Amino acid sequence: MLARMRNLAFAAAAGLLAFAPLAHAADTLIISTGLGQPHLWVAQHMNPFADAIEKGSNGEITFTRFYSGELTSVGRELDGLTSGTIDVAAPLLAPYHEGRFPLSDVTQLPAYGTTSPMVTRAFQKLLDSDVKLSNGKTFYEYEIADKGIRVWALGATAPYSISTTSKVLKEPEDFKGVPLRAGAALHTIVVEKLGATPVTLPGPQAYEALSRGTIEGIIIAISDWPSYSIEQLLRHTITDVSIGHWESYLAISNEAWDGLTDEQKKLFDETARKIALQNAQVWEDNVEVVKKKSMEEYNGQFTPIGQLSPAMQQHVAKAAADTWKTWIEKTEAAGHPARDTAKLYAQFIIEEGGKLPEGVAEYLGL
Structure with a gap:
């Protein structure tokens, strides 16, 4: 399963410790965000996603959650995933990783009449597409496959x-x-x-x-x-x-992904897609609020x-x-x-x- 022991350097939220060793419990994944808990990608995406996985797996998967850059700051999520510091980035904000996700800004192109759910579905279609780009690779193969992670669309922000x-x-x-x-x-x-x-x-x-x-x-x-x-x-x-x-990714390291059973992978995939669309609707509804x-x-x-x-x-x-x-x-x-x-x-x-x-x-x- 997912049992591993490793030392993790992290800034303590309360400022009590500069660094501390942390045992990685059996079946526990470390999920991290550089954003604060009030942000809609945290309160209405990261936490609901983690809750749904814990419930759907009947407790076989649990998460240790870190917020506000306690483990990985904005723009350092990919490094955290590939170094093993974290297992899941929620979110991985691709535009802040200069030069590493050159095509992921595509959803920021101006349009008319778009909503958060529309863009979320369109971006996930782009990730799922088997259409070969001019270099002979799909979007996912070009942008994601060689980075040691697996990703899904977030709920897109409102326009x-x-x-x-x-x-x-x-x-x-x-x-x-x-x-x-x-x-x-x-x-x-x-x-x-x-x-x-x-x-x-x-x-x-x-x-x-x-x-x-x-x-x-x-x-x-x-x-x-x-x-x-x-x-x-x-x-x-x-x-x-x-x-x-603004779109980006829910990302899991290949190492953590490979430690999941086929059933758990199916749960992860289905939950990621479901929570993204729920999150997108929150973004959209909150505009009028x-x-x-x-x-x-x-x-x-x-x-x-x-x-x-x-x-x-x-x-x-x-x-x-x-x-x-x-x-x-x-x-x-x-x-x-x-x-x-x-x-x-x-x-x-x-x-x-x-x-x-x-x-x-x-x-x-x-």
């Missing part, structure tokens, strides 16, 4: 929106020089195409940057505002155009893109389409099959009922 503290973005020129937070390389492209100034920083630093005026706004999912306590700072949001969705609180308590204003001027609508649409082209061309230039990946993902998004920015389908040859 990323453009939000500001005081600056009202009504016309294209209003973007000029405005410092906006971009959480990933692909979002940097979007911000640049809009004419604003990208400031790259992780979510936990958003509150301080917004409150100090280091940034004027942010590209992030509305339902993620409470995770970083920024709902009290943001006043103006453009909605109904998705600046993509956060919007209501913002409007009632902080005078937040939410403006659908369709209510802005034709010039503004065209400006955002062109920025969205240009982002697809720039990401594909930059990633292809680095030697990765981005065009085939984007085309396959776009097909899945269209199947789910989403719409591509004008000109993207033609560019992809769909």
Whole structure:
């Protein structure tokens, strides 16, 4: 089974110990996240997943849980898995692993009419697809297979929106020089195409940057505002155009996976897929909850893109389409099959009922 003994160095949450040895109990997996417990990928994904596995296995599998980077920080999850420090990363945030998951940003490409469940299903289809990309490998073979892990889609975040503290973005020129937070390389492209100034920083630093005026706004999912306590700072949001969705992985090391029985592997796979879709629905439902609180308590204003001027609508649409082209061309230039990946993902998004920015389908040859 899974009985192993090993020493694990971890920062104690209470600050009582800098390092401590930990015995790895029989049938117990170490599951870790770099995120805090209030985050929807923890409270509504990691914990429900672990609970379901423990229950579904009748206690044959249990988890020792670590939160808030106690064992592995954001962007170090893959190292934790391959070194044996942890067995399961929930989540493994691929965009923070610079250069190691070059195609996984594909869900951050802008679209219209997408929801969290739609993107979750589309991304899992991409992982499951047997379509060979231009290099002769499937998406999973290219992006995951050689990294010593097995992965499943998370519940995708709600659509990323453009939000500001005081600056009202009504016309294209209003973007000029405005410092906006971009959480990933692909979002940097979007911000640049809009004419604003990208400031790259992780979510936990958003509150301080917004409150100090280091940034004027942010590209992030509305339902993620409470995770970083920024709902009290943001006043103006453009909605109904998705600046993509942040997707990533629930990951288990090959070593831990190989220690499971066939029945346990089946339970793991089925549970991962089920919990991802449940989590996606929470992300989606929470948008209206956060919007209501913002409007009632902080005078937040939410403006659908369709209510802005034709010039503004065209400006955002062109920025969205240009982002697809720039990401594909930059990633292809680095030697990765981005065009085939984007085309396959776009097909899945269209199947789910989403719409591509004008000109993207033609560019992809769909």
